[in-house]
Amino acid sequence: MSEVLQKAKLAKAASIQMNRVSTADKNEALLRMADHLITSQLSIIQANQLDLDNGRKNGTSSSLLDRLALNEKRVAEIAEGLRQIAQLTDPVGTLLQTIDRPNGIRIEQLRVPLGVIGMIYEARPNVTVDAAGLCLKTGNAVVLRGGSAALHTNKRIVEVLHEALESSALPKDAVQLIEDADRKSVDEMLKLNGWLDVVIPRGGASLIQNVVQNATVPVIETGAGICHTYIDQGANPEMATAIALNAKVQRPSVCNAMETLLIHQDYDQAAVTELLKAFHDAQVELRGCERTLQLAPYAKQATEQDYATEYNDYILNIRFVSNLDEALAHISRYGTKHSECIVTERSSEAERFLQEVDAAAVYHNASTRFTDGFEFGFGAEIGISTQKLHARGPMGLVPLTSTKYRVTGQGQIRS
Amino acid sequence: MSEVLQKAKLAKAASIQMNRVSTADKNEALLRMADHLITSQLSIIQANQLDLDNGRKNGTSSSLLDRLALNEKRVAEIAEGLRQIAQLTDPVGTLLQTIDRPNGIRIEQLRVPLGVIGMIYEARPNVTVDAAGLCLKTGNAVVLRGGSAALHTNKRIVEVLHEALESSALPKDAVQLIEDADRKSVDEMLKLNGWLDVVIPRGGASLIQNVVQNATVPVIETGAGICHTYIDQGANPEMATAIALNAKVQRPSVCNAMETLLIHQDYDQAAVTELLKAFHDAQVELRGCERTLQLAPYAKQATEQDYATEYNDYILNIRFVSNLDEALAHISRYGTKHSECIVTERSSEAERFLQEVDAAAVYHNASTRFTDGFEFGFGAEIGISTQKLHARGPMGLVPLTSTKYRVTGQGQIRS
Numbered sequence: 001m002s003e004v005l006q007k008a009k010l011a012k013a014a015s016i017q018m019n020r021v022s023t024a025d026k027n028e029a030l031l032r033m034a035d036h037l038i039t040s041q042l043s044i045i046q047a048n049q050l051d052l053d054n055g056r057k058n059g060t061s062s063s064l065l066d067r068l069a070l071n072e073k074r075v076a077e078i079a080e081g082l083r084q085i086a087q088l089t090d091p092v093g094t095l096l097q098t099i100d101r102p103n104g105i106r107i108e109q110l111r112v113p114l115g116v117i118g119m120i121y122e123a124r125p126n127v128t129v130d131a132a133g134l135c136l137k138t139g140n141a142v143v144l145r146g147g148s149a150a151l152h153t154n155k156r157i158v159e160v161l162h163e164a165l166e167s168s169a170l171p172k173d174a175v176q177l178i179e180d181a182d183r184k185s186v187d188e189m190l191k192l193n194g195w196l197d198v199v200i201p202r203g204g205a206s207l208i209q210n211v212v213q214n215a216t217v218p219v220i221e222t223g224a225g226i227c228h229t230y231i232d233q234g235a236n237p238e239m240a241t242a243i244a245l246n247a248k249v250q251r252p253s254v255c256n257a258m259e260t261l262l263i264h265q266d267y268d269q270a271a272v273t274e275l276l277k278a279f280h281d282a283q284v285e286l287r288g289c290e291r292t293l294q295l296a297p298y299a300k301q302a303t304e305q306d307y308a309t310e311y312n313d314y315i316l317n318i319r320f321v322s323n324l325d326e327a328l329a330h331i332s333r334y335g336t337k338h339s340e341c342i343v344t345e346r347s348s349e350a351e352r353f354l355q356e357v358d359a360a361a362v363y364h365n366a367s368t369r370f371t372d373g374f375e376f377g378f379g380a381e382i383g384i385s386t387q388k389l390h391a392r393g394p395m396g397l398v399p400l401t402s403t404k405y406r407v408t409g410q411g412q413i414r415s
Numbered sequence: 416m417s418e419v420l421q422k423a424k425l426a427k428a429a430s431i432q433m434n435r436v437s438t439a440d441k442n443e444a445l446l447r448m449a450d451h452l453i454t455s456q457l458s459i460i461q462a463n464q465l466d467l468d469n470g471r472k473n474g475t476s477s478s479l480l481d482r483l484a485l486n487e488k489r490v491a492e493i494a495e496g497l498r499q500i501a502q503l504t505d506p507v508g509t510l511l512q513t514i515d516r517p518n519g520i521r522i523e524q525l526r527v528p529l530g531v532i533g534m535i536y537e538a539r540p541n542v543t544v545d546a547a548g549l550c551l552k553t554g555n556a557v558v559l560r561g562g563s564a565a566l567h568t569n570k571r572i573v574e575v576l577h578e579a580l581e582s583s584a585l586p587k588d589a590v591q592l593i594e595d596a597d598r599k600s601v602d603e604m605l606k607l608n609g610w611l612d613v614v615i616p617r618g619g620a621s622l623i624q625n626v627v628q629n630a631t632v633p634v635i636e637t638g639a640g641i642c643h644t645y646i647d648q649g650a651n652p653e654m655a656t657a658i659a660l661n662a663k664v665q666r667p668s669v670c671n672a673m674e675t676l677l678i679h680q681d682y683d684q685a686a687v688t689e690l691l692k693a694f695h696d697a698q699v700e701l702r703g704c705e706r707t708l709q710l711a712p713y714a715k716q717a718t719e720q721d722y723a724t725e726y727n728d729y730i731l732n733i734r735f736v737s738n739l740d741e742a743l744a745h746i747s748r749y750g751t752k753h754s755e756c757i758v759t760e761r762s763s764e765a766e767r768f769l770q771e772v773d774a775a776a777v778y779h780n781a782s783t784r785f786t787d788g789f790e791f792g793f794g795a796e797i798g799i800s801t802q803k804l805h806a807r808g809p810m811g812l813v814p815l816t817s818t819k820y821r822v823t824g825q826g827q828i829r830s
Contacts, residue, residue, distance in 0.1 A: 016747070019771065099792050105781050107791055114803050115773065193627070197803050212608070216628050218636075218804045239826035246828035332431070354821050356434065358530065366520050366824025375829065376522055376820070377514050388529050388612050388817035389633045390805040402803035405791070406769050409781025411654035413661035414790065 004188040007176040008143055008195035011116045014173035015141035019113055021170055023090040026137055029168035034082040036164035037129065037157070041075040047156035048125065055123075055149055063253070068123045068150055078129045085133040088379045091398050092139045105409040112404045113139030115197035118189050120211060122203040123147030128154050131200075132161055132175045134382050138400040141174040143196065145189060147203075148181035155179060190215040197402075202383050205310065220390060220399065222383035225255035225338035226310050227368045230327045230353070232344035233264040237271035239365060240343045244275060246367040247341065249282045253312045255384060256339045256371040260307060260317040262327045265291070279316060288318035307334045324349055328356055335359060338386050339368035360386060360393035419558075419603040422591040423610035426531045426556035429588035433554045434528055436585055438505040441552055444583035445501040449494040451579035452544065452572070456490040462571035463540065470538075470564055478668070483538045483565055493544045500548040503794045506813050507554045520824040527819045528554030530612035533604050535626055537618040538562030543569050547576055547590045549797050553815040556589040558611065560604060562618075563596035570594060605630040612817075617798050620725065635805060635814065637798035640670035640753035641725050642783045645742045645768070647759035648679040652686035654780060655758045659690060661782040662756065664697045668727045670799060671754050671786040675722060675732040677742045680706070694731060703733035722749045739764055743771055750774060753801050754783035775801060775808035 001009075037044070048070040055065050070078075091111050099107040117140050119131045128146055135142035146154045158177040165172035178185050190199060193216055200220045201211035208223050229247050231240045247258035263272060276296040279286055286292065286299035287306045293299055302317045307330070321327045331340055341363035342353040350364040361371045371394060373381025378396030385391040391399035452459070463485040470480050485493075506526050514522040532555050534546045543561055550557035561569045573592040580587035593600050605614060608631050615635045616626035623638050644662050646655045662673035678687060691711040694701055701707065701714035702721045708714055717732045722745070736742045746755055756778035757768040765779040776786045786809060788796025793811030800806040806814035 016771070016773075019773070101790070101792055105785060112773075213631050218802055219633070220804070221633075236826070242826060242828050250829055350823075354823075356431070358431075358434075358527075359819070361820040361822055363822045364824065366822055366827040367829050369829040370520060370822060370827070371820075375516070377516055387633055389635070392818050393820050403807050404774070405776040405786075405808050407776055407778045407781055407785060408765075408769075409779065411651070411657060412781040412785070413657050414665055414782050414784035 002185075002188060003180050004143075004178055004185050004192070005195070007178060008116065008189075008192050010173040011141035011143050011176045012195050014171040015113065015115050017171045018136070018139045018141055018174050021139065023092070025169035026090065026139070027086040029165060029170040030082050030086040030133055030137060032168050033129075033133070033161050033164040034079040034086075036160050037075060037079040037082070040160045040163075041072060044075060044153065044156050044160065045070055045072070047152040050152040051123070051150050060149065064123065064149070068125065068153070070125055070153065074126070078126050081126075081130055082133045085137050085380055088137065088397060090137065091401050096403060103412050105407055105412050108406045109403050110406060111398075111401045114400055114402050116141045116143060116195060117400065118143045118145070118192070118196040118199040118217065120145045120186055120189065120199060120201045120203075120207065121147065122207065123149035125150050125153045125157060127202060128157050128177075129161070131382065134380055134397065134400060136170060136174060138397050140400060141176070143176045143178065143189065145178040145186055151179065151181060186210070187214060190217060193217050200383060220383070220385050220395070221387040222385055223255050224310055224336045224386060225257070225384075226259045226308070226334055226336045227256060227339045227341075228260050228262055228331050228335060229258050229341040229343065229368065230262040230321075230331075231264060231267050232324070232342060232346060232349050233266040234345050235264075235267060235343045236345060237268050240267075241271065241275050241278065243341065243343055243365070243367050245278060245282070247369055248279065248284060248316050249314070250367075250369055252314050254369075255310075255312075256368050257312065258316065258368055259309070259311055260319065260330075260334065262330060263318065263320050264327075265320045265322050276318070283314050285315045286318055287315065289320055291320040292318040310336070324352060328353070331357055336386060338384070339363065339371040341366070341368050360384065417600075417603060418595050419593055419600050419607070420610070422593060423531065423558055423604075423607050425588040426558050426591045427610050429586040430528065430530050430556035432586045433551070433556055433589050436554065438507075440584035441505065441554070442501040444580060444585045445497045445548055445552060447579040447583050448544075448548065448576050449497040449501075451575050452490060452494040452497070455575045455578075456487060459490060459568065459571050459575065460485055460487070462567040465567040466538070466565050475564065479538065479564070483540065483568070485540055485568065489541070493541050496541075496545055497548045500552050500795055503552065503812060505552065506816050511818060518827050520822055520827050523821045524818050525821060526813075526816045529815060529817050531556045531558060531610060532815065533558045533560070533607070533611040533614040533632065535560045535601055535604065535614060535616045535618075535622065536562065537622065538564035540565050540568045540572060542617060543572050543592075544576070546797065549795055549812065549815060551585060551589060553812050555815060556591070558591045558593065558604065560593040560601055566594065566596060601625070602629060605632060608632055615798060635798070635800050635810070636802040637800055638670050639725055639751045639801060640672070640799075641674045641723070641749055641751045642671060642754045642756075643675045643677055643746050643750060644673050644756045644758065644783065645677040645736075645746075646679060646682050647739070647757060647761060647764050648681040649760055650679075650682060650758045651760060652683050655682075656686065656690050656693065658756065658758055658780070658782050660693060660697070662784055663694065663699060663731050664729070665782075665784055667729055669784075670725075670727075671783050672727065673731065673783055674724065674726055675734065675745075675749065677745060678733065678735050679742075680735045680737050691733070698729050700730045701733055702730065704735055706735040707733040725751070739767060743768070746772055751801060753799070754778065754786040756781070756783050775799065
């Protein structure tokens with residue numbers, strides 16, 4: 001039996017036990033896991049050093065090494081994340097509705113765990129702990145398949161979590177780590193219907209597309225964000241400048257950062273010139289339409305391909321549009337249904353934008369950077385769903401649950 | 416461009432218009448559709464006659480011909496179904512939650528249409544109208560791909576629906592019928608990411624498995640039901656007999672019918688013998704364990720394969736178990752997470768069964784036949800979801816919607 005199938009079976013068996021554990025036991029286990037991460041931090045950081053050394057040898061980019069690297073401060077943050085999850089309200093068991101039918105049967109709809117969740121992600125050790133914590137809190141078992149560049153770190157982390165679980169009321173098999181670094185282990189997970197109830201990919205576009213294209217297990221698609229900000233005619237220049245700059249430069253590498261700025265052709269010309277200059281000063285490479293090139297000689301011509309690209313970098317497309325319809329058409333064509341913003345003082349334009357743009361989050365006069373489980377007040381985030389089924393937008397604990405109907409009768413039969 | 420892609424694009428364009436129409440306009444259109452089906456019934460029944468003639472020539476089974484056949488009464492029932500959908504509460508636009516964040520942004524979560532729904536089903540013309548009605552009511556466009564044996568009927572029905580929509584406020588392109596009878600048109604639909612937001616298969620196991628195995632578009636899996644009834648020691652014999660018989664013979668062809676009866680070894684022996692006899696008298700072929708064969712000489716030996724089969728027919732497996740754990744293990748192994756029932760007078764056993772069985776609907780002292788959108792009081796049913804994502808159990812209107820976050824601010828940016 002392959003490692004993947006073997007561990008999925010262990011996870012499935014553990015998920016049946018997880019279905020019975022109390023909220024108090026789950027929280028207790030999460031706190032133990034946090035404590036044990038801290039007391040074991042030296043060994044974790046040592047294992048991480050092996051991964052970092054390998055990464056440097058293999059020429060891994062500094063930004064990837066940065067996401068991989070652990071130190072005492074980061075381990076403490078990760079442990080603190082578990083403590084925060086312990087404090088969140090447990091959604092499992094919530095009674096969603098009670099239906100009393102004329103024939104006397106009572107139908108109750110309750111939140112239940114999903115079962116076994118497969119997580120496929122890149123070389124980010126914090127996701128290992130985060131995902132384990134969120135899945136356990138919601139009564140699930142989890143099969144983790146992180147990027148192979150973090151394998152030493154992940155193995156040590158999962159050992160530590162197992163040690164903590166062994167002194168808790170939760171089955172340690174509820175957390176499984178796939179150690180097979182071959183891509184085939186991912187492919188196998190994607191077809192594990194009957195053992196995995198859902199697969200959640202977290203990472204770049206190619207990782208996510210591989211999952212979406214090949215999974216027969218249900219998927220919650222996360223991630224890709226080609227987000228737009230549209231500055232309307234008459235928008236408050238100070239507000240528009242602040243929101244546009246924030247959406248791009250506060251953290252360009254994330255999915256809710258802006259990739260294209262759309263500007264109404266009649267928006268304050270002085271403000272536009274200043275805004276373009278501000279992007280330039282912030283080291284943002286500008287790619288624009290004809291009008292942009294006239295206003296900003298340092299800008300390049302934007303291509304069709306540019307508008308369809310998620311840069312996650314200090315690059316921004318600029319396009320002038322003649323009205324809201326043109327902005328909506330652009331967003332409909334190039335957007336990825338993630339986060340879209342209008343800056344306007346006109347309530348009719350705001351209302352149309354909020355109503356007609358098809359995206360997980362639509363904004364009026366606020367930065368798209370707020371699309372985030374913590375910023376939304378969920379206290380956690382397993383990812384940002386860009387699909388329309390099951391969960392849309394930032395996902396906290398609830399999307400890690402399903403529902404179940406409990407029907408009680410006194411001998412009713414159907415006639 | 417293929418027929419499928421062309422029609423999916425028309426549906427997508429129509430879905431943007433559908434997002435703007437009012438509930439009143441949608442209800443008005445549904446009533447027009449109902450009226451127009453009635454006034455056009457002669458031409459529909461004539462088209463249906465062509466399909467029936469072809470079916471008879473091709474040796475189609477009488478049960479399939481029965482599901483395909485339309486007459487005045489059935490057309491009237493189908494039209495009445497649309498009128499009932501018009502009366503249901505529109506879930507679109509419902510405000511699910513409002514979150515006011517400390518930084519002053521307000522986050523509202525609203526129900527929105529899914530967009531474009533692909534329906535893949537068998538030669539049942541009532542599904543054509545039902546699916547169109549439910550999708551339009553929830554503000555969606557729909558691409559219909561019914562079984563080719565009903566093509567003449569479906570073409571005429573969709574013509575009639577289009578005629579009705581042309582005199583309504585809804586875009587007629589919101590209902591599309593794929594006429595290409597080649598299986599390839601189904602395969603193409605399953606890969607139409609970006610044009611279809613979800614595919615819902617309705618039909619037998621092979622149709623559903625083809626969709627689950629090959630779709631890259633998100634799927635809501637419906638259907639397959641290997642449902643169990645477990646009669647506990649000390650169960651009320653009268654109730655147990657009534658529930659078990661009802662679950663099997665009231666309509667054996669449907670997914671919520673029982674396929675295996677589990678009986679506690681210490682349950683009233685006289686009642687068991689009488690129950691087995693009652694199944695035999697009702698023409699139900701029994702396949703059982705050793706103990707069953709001793710009690711019912713007319714029973715055959717059940718095989719491993721029998722326990723894993725959805726008969727949808729007058730065949731039933733019988734197995735005696737020594738306790739609840741054995742019943743739970745059997746259900747966990749062979750069940751399809753659809754509907755499972757315990758008949759017992761012991762509340763501790765009932766509670767464990769309801770808690771531990773992993774299924775869309777779990778029953779205590781009522782027939783599994785109640786798992787149905789109408790019986791649950793939803794007033795409609797697009798299918799019964801057997802997956803855990805998005806929707807589980809009978810699906811009314813709500814599972815045909817998604818959600819969207821509307822965020823309004825006064826210039827907030829992330830720091």
